[in-house]
Amino acid sequence: MDSQTKSNQPKTSQVKTKPKLNSKNQSFKLQANNVDVFYDDFQAIENISLDIVEQSITAFIGPSGCGKSTFLRLFNRMNDYIDGFLMNGSILLDGNDIYDSSINVEELRKTVGMVFQKPNPFPKSVYENVAYGLRIQGIKDEEYIENRVVESLKQATLYNEIEGNLEKQALALSGGQQQRLCIARALAVKPSILLMDEPTSALDPISSGKIEDLIHELKKEFTIVIVTHNMQQAARVSDNTAFLYMGKLIEYGDTQKIFTNPEKDRTQNYITGRFG
Amino acid sequence: MNRAKINRLKDKAFKYFGIFASVIGIVILAIFIGFVIYMGIQRLSWDFMVELPSRFAENSGIYTAWMGTVWIMVFTTLISFPLGVGAGIYLEEYGKKNRWSSFLEINISNLASVPSIIYGLLGLGVFVRMMQMGNSILAGALTLSLLILPIIIVSTREAIKAVPSSIRDASNALGASKWQTIWHQVLPASFGGILTGVILALSRAIGETAPLIVVGALVYVPFAPQSPLDEFTVLPVQIYNWVSRPQEEFVINAAAAIIVLLGITFIMNGIAVYFRNKWQNKMQW
Ligand SMILES: Nc1ncnc2c1ncn2[C@@H]1O[C@H](COP(=O)(O)OP(=O)(O)OP(=O)(O)O)[C@@H](O)[C@H]1O
Ligand SMILES: [Mg+2]
Numbered sequence: 001m002d003s004q005t006k007s008n009q010p011k012t013s014q015v016k017t018k019p020k021l022n023s024k025n026q027s028f029k030l031q032a033n034n035v036d037v038f039y040d041d042f043q044a045i046e047n048i049s050l051d052i053v054e055q056s057i058t059a060f061i062g063p064s065g066c067g068k069s070t071f072l073r074l075f076n077r078m079n080d081y082i083d084g085f086l087m088n089g090s091i092l093l094d095g096n097d098i099y100d101s102s103i104n105v106e107e108l109r110k111t112v113g114m115v116f117q118k119p120n121p122f123p124k125s126v127y128e129n130v131a132y133g134l135r136i137q138g139i140k141d142e143e144y145i146e147n148r149v150v151e152s153l154k155q156a157t158l159y160n161e162i163e164g165n166l167e168k169q170a171l172a173l174s175g176g177q178q179q180r181l182c183i184a185r186a187l188a189v190k191p192s193i194l195l196m197d198e199p200t201s202a203l204d205p206i207s208s209g210k211i212e213d214l215i216h217e218l219k220k221e222f223t224i225v226i227v228t229h230n231m232q233q234a235a236r237v238s239d240n241t242a243f244l245y246m247g248k249l250i251e252y253g254d255t256q257k258i259f260t261n262p263e264k265d266r267t268q269n270y271i272t273g274r275f276g
Numbered sequence: 277m278n279r280a281k282i283n284r285l286k287d288k289a290f291k292y293f294g295i296f297a298s299v300i301g302i303v304i305l306a307i308f309i310g311f312v313i314y315m316g317i318q319r320l321s322w323d324f325m326v327e328l329p330s331r332f333a334e335n336s337g338i339y340t341a342w343m344g345t346v347w348i349m350v351f352t353t354l355i356s357f358p359l360g361v362g363a364g365i366y367l368e369e370y371g372k373k374n375r376w377s378s379f380l381e382i383n384i385s386n387l388a389s390v391p392s393i394i395y396g397l398l399g400l401g402v403f404v405r406m407m408q409m410g411n412s413i414l415a416g417a418l419t420l421s422l423l424i425l426p427i428i429i430v431s432t433r434e435a436i437k438a439v440p441s442s443i444r445d446a447s448n449a450l451g452a453s454k455w456q457t458i459w460h461q462v463l464p465a466s467f468g469g470i471l472t473g474v475i476l477a478l479s480r481a482i483g484e485t486a487p488l489i490v491v492g493a494l495v496y497v498p499f500a501p502q503s504p505l506d507e508f509t510v511l512p513v514q515i516y517n518w519v520s521r522p523q524e525e526f527v528i529n530a531a532a533a534i535i536v537l538l539g540i541t542f543i544m545n546g547i548a549v550y551f552r553n554k555w556q557n558k559m560q561w
C-alpha cells in the first residue's frame with residue numbers, strides 16, 4: 001500500500017511546519033515528528049508534529065474518534081498491542097526515538113506512566129496495587145517499597161482519606177479514590193511523564209475537582225499530557241492545548257490563546273460547542 | 277388480540293415449556309439416581325470398599341477398581357493440567373492471529389467432540405503398542421489426557437478471555453513484561469474459571485469406559501496397582517463387567533459401585549464450584 005510506506009514528506013495537511021510554541025526558555029520533553037498512524041487501512045493520525053514542554057500540562061481536545069487516545073498512547077507504545085497498528089514518523093523522548101529497535105519498551109513505560117479513563121485498580125489491597133510496579137522491577141527491599149507506597153499515596157492525596165489503612169481492598173474504594181490510587185500506582189515507579197486519558201470522565205464533579213487539583217500539584221515534578229472532553233477542564237488545568245480533528249492537528253498553542261482567540265474557525269466552533 | 281397480548285401469551289408459553297423441559301430432565305435423573313441407590317445401598321459397606329473382586333458376588337469388592345480409578349485420575353491430572361493450561365495460555369496470549377491459528381482453533385474445538393472410542397484406538401496404537409507401555413496405568417492416563425485436553429484448552433482460553441483488558445493495560449503500562457502480566461494478573465484472575473474447566477474435564481474422564489477397555493483395562497485385577505506401569509482396572513469398567521452378568525447379585529454390586537463413582541464425581545464437582553465461588557468473590561470488578 002502506497003500510503004503505508006515510510007515517508008517523511010509532509011502530506012496534504014493543515015500543519016506543514018511545527019506549530020511554534022511561544023515559550024523561549026522551555027525544553028521539550030516529548031516531540032512528535034510527522035506522525036501517521038494506521039489501523040489496517042484506516043488512517044487514524046495524519047502527519048502530526050508537535051512538541052510537549054517539560055513540566056507543563058498539555059491537553060488534547062477534539063471530537064470523539066478524532067484520534068486523541070491513539071495519539072496519546074503513542075508516547076508509551078500502548079498501541080503496539082493492537083493488531084494492524086502501524087506508525088510512520090518518529091516520537092522523541094529527551095531526544096531519543098522511542099520506536100527505535102534498541103528501545104526496551106518495559107523500561108520506557110517506567111519513565112512514561114499512564115492513567116486510564118476508567119479506574120482500573122488490581123483486585124488487591126491498596127498497598128499491593130501501589131507496590132506492583134516496584135515488585136515487577138524485582139525490587140525486594142520491603143522498607144523501600146513501603147516508603148514509596150506511602151509517599152505515592154500522599155502525593156496522590158489519598159493517604160489521609162484512607163487513614164493509612166493500606167490493607168484495604170482497592171475495589172472497596174470509591175471511583176474517585178480508585179482513580180487517585182491508579183495515579184499513586186503510576187507515581188510509585190517514579191516516571192517523569194504522566195499520560196492521562198480522560199481521567200475524570202467516569203467521576204462525579206467533586207472527585208474530578210480533586211483530581212484536577214492533584215494534576216496541578218503534580219506539574220511541579222512531572223510532564224503531564226491529558227486527554228479531555230471537558231473544555232472547562234482543559235482551560236483550567238492545561239498550559240498548552242492541542243485541538244485534533246479527524247486525525248489532524250488543527251491548532252496547537254497556549255491554552256489561554258486557544259480558548260480566547262483561536263486562529264482557526266474550526267477550533268472556535270468546537271470550543272464554543274457549535275460542533276463535536 | 278393486540279400485539280402486547282400475543283407477546284404476553286408467547287412469554288407464558290415459553291415459560292411453561294421451559295419448566296416442562298427442566299422438570300423432565302430433573303425427574304429422569306432423580307428416578308435414575310433413586311433407583312440406583314435403592315438397589316445398591318444395601319451392598320455398600322466397608323468390606324465392599326476394601327475387598328478384591330471375586331467369582332462370588334457377595335465376596336466381591338471394588339478395592340482394585342477404585343484404586344485404579346484414583347491412580348488413573350492422578351496421572352491424568354498431572355499430564356493434562358499443565359499441558360492443557362499451557363496450550364490455552366499459548367494460544368490465547370502468544371499465538372499470532374493468522375489463518376494457521378484459526379485453523380488450529382477450529383480443530384481443537386472439533387477434537388472435543390470426537391467419540392471417546394477413537395481416542396482409545398489412538399492410545400492403543402501409540403501408547404500401548406508403539407511406545408510399548410502395554411496396558412498400563414500410564415497408557416490409560418495418557419489416553420484419557422488426550423481425550424480431555426481439548427476441553428481444558430478451550431475452557432482455559434475462555435477463562436483468560438474473560439479477564440478485563442483494563443487489568444492488562446494497567447499492568448503493561450507500569451512496565452510489566454508480557455509474562456509478568458500473565459503471571460501476576462491474568463492467571464490469578466482467570467484461575468477460578470480454569471480450575472472449573474479442568475475439574476469438569478476430569479469428571480468426564482472419570483466416567484469413561486470405552487477408551488480404557490480399548491487400551492486394555494482388565495476386568496479382573498487381583499492387586500491394587502503399585503506403579504504407573506502396572507495393569508489396572510477402573511470403576512466404570514468394573515461396573516460394565518458386573519451389569520453384563522446374568523446373576524442379580526452382581527447387578528446389585530454394580531449399583532453399589534455406581535453410587536461410589538457418583539460420590540467421587542459429585543465431590544469433584546463440589547470442589548470445582550467451591551473454587552469458582554472463592555475466586556469469584558476475590559475477583560470482582
Ligand atoms: N483498535 C483499533 N482498531 C481499529 N481502529 C481503531 C482502533 N482504535 C481506534 N480506532 C479508530 O481510530 C480513530 C481514533 O480513535 P481514538 O480512540 O484515538 O479516538 P479518540 O479521539 O480518543 O475518541 P474518544 O474521544 O471517543 O475517546 C477512531 O476512528 C477509531 O475508530
Ligand atoms: Mg479516547
